[in-house]
Every structure is written in structure tokens, then in C-alpha cells.
Amino acid sequence: MPPTLPDYSNSVKLKYVKLGYQYLVNNFLTFLLIPIMAAIVLEVVRLGPEEILNLGRSLELDLVQILCSLFLIIIITTVYFMMKPRTVYLVEYALYKPPVTCRVPFSTFMEHSRLNNMSDPKSVQFQMRILERSGLGEETCLPPANHYIPPVPTMEASRAEAELVIFSAIDSLFKKTGIKPKDIDILVLNCSMFSPTPSMTAMVVNKYKMRSNIRSFNLSGMGCSAGIISIDLARDLLQVHPNSYALVISTEIITPSYYSGKERSMLLPNCLFRMGGAAILLSNRRREKRRSKYNLVHVVRTHKGSDDKAYKCVYEEEDPQGIRGVSLSKDLMAIAGEALKSNITTIGPLVLPASEQLLFLFTLIGRKVFNPKWKPYIPDFKQAFEHFCIHAGGRAVIDELQKNLQLSAEHVEASRMTLHRFGNTSSSSLWYELNYIEAKGRMKKGDRVWQIAFGSGFKCNSAVWKCNRTIKTPNDSPWSDCIHRYPVEIPEIVKI
Numbered sequence: 001m002p003p004t005l006p007d008y009s010n011s012v013k014l015k016y017v018k019l020g021y022q023y024l025v026n027n028f029l030t031f032l033l034i035p036i037m038a039a040i041v042l043e044v045v046r047l048g049p050e051e052i053l054n055l056g057r058s059l060e061l062d063l064v065q066i067l068c069s070l071f072l073i074i075i076i077t078t079v080y081f082m083m084k085p086r087t088v089y090l091v092e093y094a095l096y097k098p099p100v101t102c103r104v105p106f107s108t109f110m111e112h113s114r115l116n117n118m119s120d121p122k123s124v125q126f127q128m129r130i131l132e133r134s135g136l137g138e139e140t141c142l143p144p145a146n147h148y149i150p151p152v153p154t155m156e157a158s159r160a161e162a163e164l165v166i167f168s169a170i171d172s173l174f175k176k177t178g179i180k181p182k183d184i185d186i187l188v189l190n191c192s193m194f195s196p197t198p199s200m201t202a203m204v205v206n207k208y209k210m211r212s213n214i215r216s217f218n219l220s221g222m223g224c225s226a227g228i229i230s231i232d233l234a235r236d237l238l239q240v241h242p243n244s245y246a247l248v249i250s251t252e253i254i255t256p257s258y259y260s261g262k263e264r265s266m267l268l269p270n271c272l273f274r275m276g277g278a279a280i281l282l283s284n285r286r287r288e289k290r291r292s293k294y295n296l297v298h299v300v301r302t303h304k305g306s307d308d309k310a311y312k313c314v315y316e317e318e319d320p321q322g323i324r325g326v327s328l329s330k331d332l333m334a335i336a337g338e339a340l341k342s343n344i345t346t347i348g349p350l351v352l353p354a355s356e357q358l359l360f361l362f363t364l365i366g367r368k369v370f371n372p373k374w375k376p377y378i379p380d381f382k383q384a385f386e387h388f389c390i391h392a393g394g395r396a397v398i399d400e401l402q403k404n405l406q407l408s409a410e411h412v413e414a415s416r417m418t419l420h421r422f423g424n425t426s427s428s429s430l431w432y433e434l435n436y437i438e439a440k441g442r443m444k445k446g447d448r449v450w451q452i453a454f455g456s457g458f459k460c461n462s463a464v465w466k467c468n469r470t471i472k473t474p475n476d477s478p479w480s481d482c483i484h485r486y487p488v489e490i491p492e493i494v495k496i
Helices: 014-026 028-058 061-082 106-116 121-133 155-179 201-210 223-240 264-271 307-312 333-352 355-368 396-402 411-421 426-437
Strands: 089-095 186-190 215-219 244-252 276-285 296-301 314-318 326-329 388-389 450-457 459-467
Touching: 014 264, 028 121, 061 264, 089 426, 106 121, 121 264, 155 244, 155 276, 186 201, 186 223, 201 215, 223 296, 223 307, 223 355, 223 411, 223 426, 223 450, 223 459, 244 426, 264 326, 276 426, 276 459, 307 314, 307 333, 333 450, 333 459, 355 396, 388 396, 388 411, 388 426, 396 411, 411 426, 426 450
Parallel strands: 186 215, 186 244, 388 450
Antiparallel strands: 089 276, 089 296, 244 276, 296 459, 314 326, 450 459
16 A cells, blocks of 8 residues: 555644634734833833933923823713713522422323314324424423313413412512512513513512502513513613613413414424523612622624514414414524524624634635635634523524534533423523523633524524623522433433
């Protein structure tokens, strides 16, 4: 056999070459300033104190010039601090944990499905196949009204679920923080499927006897990404209302959204959506900096509603029999991919280090100028974030984002385990995922978190948080009694 050339791609430690390149580019200014500062220090030492004093006298600055210079510096500093956006702190958050009586094991879900659809065994088989591949576990929960045969999606039952979920989360938050209801200046609540009159924010104000001048906002119909929209709205309000507290509530009331028909695209939500809710306390008060958990760094929102397919891919409508439900399009994953692409294109320059941006730019230029067949460079978002909270909308959503963003199994562990333990809790799923990371003791001071959510419309929204302090494992978390069992192995198909 003739001698062969060595495979340099394997013999050279390209991993370390890339790390060296990243360190050099990301710290370019530091490397540039160090020799300049060293040269200045050496020159000062060489001149000595007398030469420096003589240099100062030679400038011949009088008192008026010095005072004017100081006055100008003070004005510039004042304008800078007045124009600088207020820091938004995430003081604390609390999650709703459903009672054991609401648990829906696979066997119970399928038995109820058979009893509710006795005239249509094909619908039962379809739901069973979806559940087997869903990634959900045996401990997810549905509201009491859905345990009846047939379910009773009445206004009274929906209000009862809303009060149970929302009040439980708020009570827990007030207990954690010591904040009183009358301290709340801004109230934002999002729930897509249930929008009664009076609104649910009015329900909260009435329950806790909040102030009459509270600024309250009730968001509905905005899908699973509405949690980040609520955070964005609260952030904007905190920019114009100093020294304030904002209470954000994210939930989805499942009771009125149960579909009892035969359309397969409308049966999917029955299999995936479960009870859940989160209450988040935000503030712009400087005194909250010490005890707050996170700073809000960026919010990036992408809306694809101008495209007809995107607009209708998650659509509430009536089936041919007149039964109302939410239809999920077959194009959902493709549309989500396009929305994600637009979102990361916007957020990339805000968060990616210079090394990744340069590599992306060089590859883009190379494809345009030299060879369009070059493989496009996918920025390494692991250089920008330590933790990822991907909306637990379903196994396919998590798989697709893991592949597109080139994430490891550990990076998507919080999303998979949240889907397994709590199911798709809509807009609150991101907070169950963040709580999973904290419960595992992985959240350290300075860590950056990327929350990514998708919702009807079609929308892809992102929020970036920075951890203010190393967070101890919480004792009052929904994960407290089961975190020792996770992560668990989730098979591709669970035979029911």
C-alpha cells in the first residue's frame, strides 16, 4: 500500500484552535489596550513627578476653564444616566403545582377518550398514537372539569380553574417575597383561550383588593409565546414608571378548550395541553438589585402574521359538525422554523460574541463571492448562553430546535423533562423549565438564559436573562418532590 498523507483534521486539535481564535477576537480590545497602557505607565515612570508637574503648568489652564470643563462633564454624565434604560429585575417567581387528584395517567386518559368517543374508534386510536409519541409522562394534570364523562367546559368550571391556578401562584409569590398586594403598580396577565367579562386581571384586583390606580392589562388569543409578550409589556411600562413593581401572570385555562369532535388536527391539543401557571414579580427599584434573581437583558419579538399560512397554522374554528376547537396545521413545524430563523437573525448580533459574528460574516461573503455551495455557518449560541429554555410545546418542537441550534442533550434537558412532568402548559412552560435548572443547582452568578417560545399568529419570541447570584436549590418548587428522579429516559414510543 502506498503511504498516505495524515488526516490533519484529526491530528490537529481544531477544537483548541477555535477556542484560541474565539479568545483572541472576543478580547481584542483588551489585547490592544494592554501594551498601550504599559507604554504610558513606563513613560510616566521615566519622566518622574517633577516633569509631570511641569507639563501640567505648561498647559496654563485658568480657573474658569477648569470649572467649565467640570460643568460640561457633569452635564454629559447627567444626560447619560437620564437616557440610560432602567434595569428591570426579576425579583422572584412562583409556579402552580396541580394536586395529585388532577393527575391523568395514560390509562385514565385513554379510558376517558374511549368513553367520550365510543362512536368513533378511529379518533381514539389517533389520540393513543399521539400520546405514545408525545414525550409526556404519567403525572401530567388536567382540570377537574375534564375528569367528568363527558367533560363540562362551562363558564363556572373555567372560572374555578382560573381562580385555582392564578390565586395559588400569586399567594406563593407574595409569601416568598413579602410583597403586599397594594405594593403592585402594574398587573399584566396572559391567557389565550379563556377571556371572560370582567377580565381575569379584574378578578385578581378584586381578590387581593389592589389599589384603584393600578395599571392592569389582560392579554388573550396570543398563544404559547404570550408569556414573553407580557414580560415585554411590563418592561416597557417599568421604563416610564419609576420605583414600581410589576406582577406578570402567565397561564392557560384548559377547561373551555376541550374538543369533543372527530377532526384530527383539532384533537392534538387534547393530548398535549395540561394545567399550569406562573406568577412573576418584576421591579425597577434599585434596592431590589441585591435580592433579585435575574436582570432582563433583551426581548426580541418576531411576528409572521402577514403570511396567510403562518396566520392560520394555529387557528380556532368550528369543525363541519359545528364543534369548536383549535386546529394545528401540518405546516406548523416549517412555519416555526422560519419564525425562529428571523428571530435568531435579530437576536444574534445582540448576544453573540465577536468571534461568532465574524465567522458567520466570512462564510456569508464566501458563499456570495466564491462558492454558493459552501455550507452556511450556523453561529454557536452556546458561546452566548449557558442555559436554554425552549417552549415545551411538544417533542417535535424540542427536537427541531436542538438540531437547528446544534445543542447538546443537556441543553434541552429542562425542556424535555418539563414536557414529561407537566406537559405543555403553554406560556408558563418556560418558567417550569427555568425552575428545573434551579432545582438541579445549575444556575450560577453571571449565567445567561435564553427563553424561546412559539405562539399562534404566528409568533416566535425570545427573552434573555442574566443571573444576579448563584441560586440555591429551592425547597418550595414544583420539582422538589421529584427532581431526584430526573432526568429520565424518554423512549421514542411508549406503548399504552
